[in-house]
Amino acid sequence: MAREHVEFIQSQVLDWQSWPHLKGIEYKELSTDKETGATTGLFKFPEGWKEKQAYWMESEEEFFVVEGDIEINDVHYSEGCFGYLPARYLRRTVRANKDTTIIRFLDQNPAPTYYNYGDPLPEVGKAPVESLNTYEMVWDKGVLDPKLLHLDFGRKILRIDPETKSKTFLYMVSPQVRPESWSGPREHHPTVEESFTLYGTLAGDRGVMRTGSYFWRPPGIPHGPYGSRTGCVLLIRFVGGAHVNHWSEKMYPFSFDAPYRPILPKHLRGKGLKEWKPTPF
Numbered sequence: 654m655a656r657e658h659v660e661f662i663q664s665q666v667l668d669w670q671s672w673p674h675l676k677g678i679e680y681k682e683l684s685t686d687k688e689t690g691a692t693t694g695l696f697k698f699p700e701g702w703k704e705k706q707a708y709w710m711e712s713e714e715e716f717f718v719v720e721g722d723i724e725i726n727d728v729h730y731s732e733g734c735f736g737y738l739p740a741r742y743l744r745r746t747v748r749a750n751k752d753t754t755i756i757r758f759l760d761q762n763p764a765p766t767y768y769n770y771g772d773p774l775p776e777v778g779k780a781p782v783e784s785l786n787t788y789e790m791v792w793d794k795g796v797l798d799p800k801l802l803h804l805d806f807g808r809k810i811l812r813i814d815p816e817t818k819s820k821t822f823l824y825m826v827s828p829q830v831r832p833e834s835w836s837g838p839r840e841h842h843p844t845v846e847e848s849f850t851l852y853g854t855l856a857g858d859r860g861v862m863r864t865g866s867y868f869w870r871p872p873g874i875p876h877g878p879y880g881s882r883t884g885c886v887l888l889i890r891f892v893g894g895a896h897v898n899h900w901s902e903k904m905y906p907f908s909f910d911a912p913y914r915p916i917l918p919k920h921l922r923g924k925g926l927k928e929w930k931p932t933p934f
């Protein structure tokens with residue numbers, strides 16, 4: 654498979670490496686499609702970093718500011734801000750006003766094409782989303798799927814692609830929630846599901862995902878049931894089509910302390926197979 658199943662890895666165990674496409678930036682690769690070059694990663698920009706030469710990419714880009722403040726074309730993206738920059742969106746200036754970490758979702762090879770004054774402007778197909786501050790949004794607590802009711806959840810929809818119907822949203826799960834009777838059905842989707850844990854913990858069938866955990870789950874793979882001791886906020890994407898939940902008839906047990914049972918590509922197994930736990934006190 655060109656983009657392998659990663660479920661799940663704590664980004665804390667991965668090393669920073671230098672990003673080949675822009676100088677002075679480090680990143681942690683979370684998942685990559687070896688054929689297309691599409692990739693998801695955490696990117697670190699040191700305070701004062703600047704790209705003065707304008708550039709664009711054939712890749713679309715979605716990103717979320719985990720911490721810091723980055724400015725693209727004089728638009729500020731502070732902690733909690735989301736952006737969608739369509740293919741061929743011209744970045745005239747990019748600067749980091751603080752030490753900044755963002756998670757970026759790049760759907761094709763992200764090599765930049767530099768733009769020189771006088772070149773024809775690249776044509777952009779889709780509308781960008783510039784600096785959507787998620788802290789200023791309200792949780793939508795409407796329940797569309799009653800099988801998720803026990804999570805006492807909320808959503809903030811960040812973007813739905815008008816063509817592919819791919820969806821990116823924040824998903825909030827309340828603390829101290831679990832399936833009734835400690836068991837529940839498993840769900841699967843016809844699309845890829847990708848997720849990064851921004852805050853908190855979520856227990857499921859592959860263990861306890863903590864702040865900084867990441868998964869890329871190909872279509873059709875059953876998962877769950879879920880619950881949480883602490884509550885959590887996840888940044889979730891359904892990639893390549895509309896989000897649909899299919900449920901199993903069979904019920905599966907739930908535990909807050911499910912053992913870590915990751916599925917990882919070979920290159921992540923060295924660091925990823927051992928459970929990562931923070932020091933709480």
Ligand SMILES: [Fe+2]
Pocket residue numbers: 840841842846876
């Ligand atoms: Fe799911």
